[in-house]
Amino acid sequence: MISLLRLISGRTASAPVARERLQILLAHxxxxxxxxxxxELLRAEILAAVSRHVVLDPEKVVVRMxxxxxxxxLEVDIEVPNDLxxxxxxxxxxxxxxxxxxxxx
Amino acid sequence: MAKVLxxxxxxxxxxxxxxxxxxxxxxxxxxxxxxxxxFDVGLRNLDLVMGAERRVVFDLxxxxxxxxxxxxxxxxxKRLENLWLLPASQTRDxxxxxxxxxxxxxxxxxxxxxxxxCDSPAxxxxxxxxxxxxxxxxxxxxxxxxxxVRDSDRIIGMLDSKTVKAEKGERVAKHILIxxxxxxxxxxxxxxxIEDILEILATPLLGIIPESQDVLRASNVGSPxxxxxxxxxxxxxxxxxxxxxxxxxxxxxxxxxxKGLMNRLLGRRAA
Numbered sequence: 001m002i003s004l005l006r007l008i009s010g011r012t013a014s015a016p017v018a019r020e021r022l023q024i025l026l027a028h029x030x031x032x033x034x035x036x037x038x039x040e041l042l043r044a045e046i047l048a049a050v051s052r053h054v055v056l057d058p059e060k061v062v063v064r065m066x067x068x069x070x071x072x073x074l075e076v077d078i079e080v081p082n083d084l085x086x087x088x089x090x091x092x093x094x095x096x097x098x099x100x101x102x103x104x105x
Numbered sequence: 106m107a108k109v110l111x112x113x114x115x116x117x118x119x120x121x122x123x124x125x126x127x128x129x130x131x132x133x134x135x136x137x138x139x140x141x142x143x144f145d146v147g148l149r150n151l152d153l154v155m156g157a158e159r160r161v162v163f164d165l166x167x168x169x170x171x172x173x174x175x176x177x178x179x180x181x182x183k184r185l186e187n188l189w190l191l192p193a194s195q196t197r198d199x200x201x202x203x204x205x206x207x208x209x210x211x212x213x214x215x216x217x218x219x220x221x222x223c224d225s226p227a228x229x230x231x232x233x234x235x236x237x238x239x240x241x242x243x244x245x246x247x248x249x250x251x252x253x254v255r256d257s258d259r260i261i262g263m264l265d266s267k268t269v270k271a272e273k274g275e276r277v278a279k280h281i282l283i284x285x286x287x288x289x290x291x292x293x294x295x296x297x298x299i300e301d302i303l304e305i306l307a308t309p310l311l312g313i314i315p316e317s318q319d320v321l322r323a324s325n326v327g328s329p330x331x332x333x334x335x336x337x338x339x340x341x342x343x344x345x346x347x348x349x350x351x352x353x354x355x356x357x358x359x360x361x362x363x364k365g366l367m368n369r370l371l372g373r374r375a376a
Contacts, residue, residue: 013294018251019301026258026305033262 039063046076054080107215110222110350111240113264115256117227119248120284123320123330125224126154127340128244130329131347133188137219140179142191144236145226146202149193155182156327157190166194169206175213184332189218199232211239229263237268242278242350244311248285249297257281257306280311282346287316288359312346313359314339 043063050056060079065072112125122145129141143151146166152158157180163173168191175191182188191210194201214221225236237243243264247257264277271277283302290296303310314320315338323333331340338360345355 015291015294015297015301018297019305022251022254022297022305025255029255029258030262 039065042074042076046078050078056080107218108220108242109211109215109240110220110242110244111225111237111264112222112244112246113225113233113237113260114227114246114253115229115233115260116248116253119246119253120314120320121227121246122150122154122224123324124244124246124282124284124314124343125151125222126329127331127343128347128350129220129222130182130185130188131331131340131344132220132222132350133182133185134331135347135351136187137351138187138217139220139222140189140191140214140218141222141224142214142236143193143224144202144232145224146193146197146199146232147195148226149195151224152180152190152192153327154324155190155329157182157192158327161192164192164194165210166197166201168210169202175210184328199226199230202231202235204235204238207235208239229259233260234263234267237264237277239269240264240277241270242280244280244282245306245308246282246284247302247306249283249287249291249299249302251297254297254302254305261306261308279308280350281306281308282311282314284314285316286313286359288361310357311349312342313357314342314346315359315361 043061046063047056047058047061050061056078062075062077064075064077066075110128112121112128114121122143125141129139133139141151141155142165143149144165145151149164152161160180163178165178167173168175168178178191180190180192182190191214211221223236223240226232237260245257245260245264247253261279264279265271268277281303283299286299287296291298299310299313317337317339319334319337320330320339323330326333330337331343334340335344341360345357345360348355
């Protein structure tokens with residue numbers, strides 16, 4: 001019935017697109033609820049752990065999470081002052097979603 | 106026992122105020138004693154839709170701040186003697202509302218009314234969170250449109266976490282009210298269907314209000330659509346929704362405007 005009407009009108013139905021977009025979006029947003037607190041917690045604990053060994057500017061620690069369809073990535077960006085390593089460099093730690101421990105790259 | 110019902114949505118312009126007025130009037134017509142409260146501080150409109158805009162003297166904020174007594178701020182409807190309105194303030198801002206102040210007013214109203222309908226402002230700020238704070242039940246007004254469905258989902262999340270009931274480990278009874286529904290467009294696949302919306306939001310359906318000129322006509326003259334033209338399609342849909350709120354089992358259908366068009370029976374039951 002629906003497809004017949006569509007055939008006559010010559011238009012494609014947009015409702016199924018709306019439905020699919022909503023389902024994907026809401027699955028993400030429901031998972032994201034309460035996440036600001038999680039990121040803040042991660043940031044504080046990472047900051048504390050790294051601070052035990054390196055002098056850090058807390059403002060230069062950025063924790064980001066990006067949700068993909070299959071996997072999500074947690075990105076930790078820590079800027080370390082030059083004098084500690086002798087040369088200008090940035091250490092980036094990007095743990096895999098499933099890996100229990102951080103993996104330096 | 107009194108029931109506190111919040112009419113909410115997240116998104117603006119979906120029909121919260123129209124629905125609060127229509128449901129409030131239909132409830133009052135069954136003999137229940139009803140008060141409708143406008144929580145949209147600074148942008149009140151429930152008074153206008155109810156046709157009581159020229160009778161507002163004191164408002165919700167005056168009562169919260171102790172400037173006026175509750176009995177002074179309540180406005181009795183001119184058509185239905187057991188329907189009352191507690192208007193919002195037009196001049197103050199939403200920060201004048203306090204959790205404690207609203208809690209006291211709701212507790213007081215519970216002793217005087219059967220139903221307390223809270224018309225929530227749009228958004229997820231203070232006015233909206235306080236409108237839902239003390240609710241026993243919630244009507245989530247949703248248009249068959251992506252942004253409205255997304256915002257409804259967000260509001261459902263808040264009803265499950267930020268209400269007094271949720272904090273006590275209980276549940277606010279939630280109902281979806283679909284407004285501005287066009288069955289012809291849904292049938293052509295141009296509009297999200299009822300099934301799509303309910304599946305996505307995983308919440309039971311209270312009613313389907315068809316897109317209709319009668320809604321605008323009623324607000325133009327300041328009368329809830331259920332009073333202005335009780336036999337119109339949207340009014341019949343609101344009256345059915347009220348019967349479901351009161352525990353009746355009413356077959357779900359989309360009332361249609363023109364004669365000769367068969368009502369579309371969906372065979373769905375409200376929970």
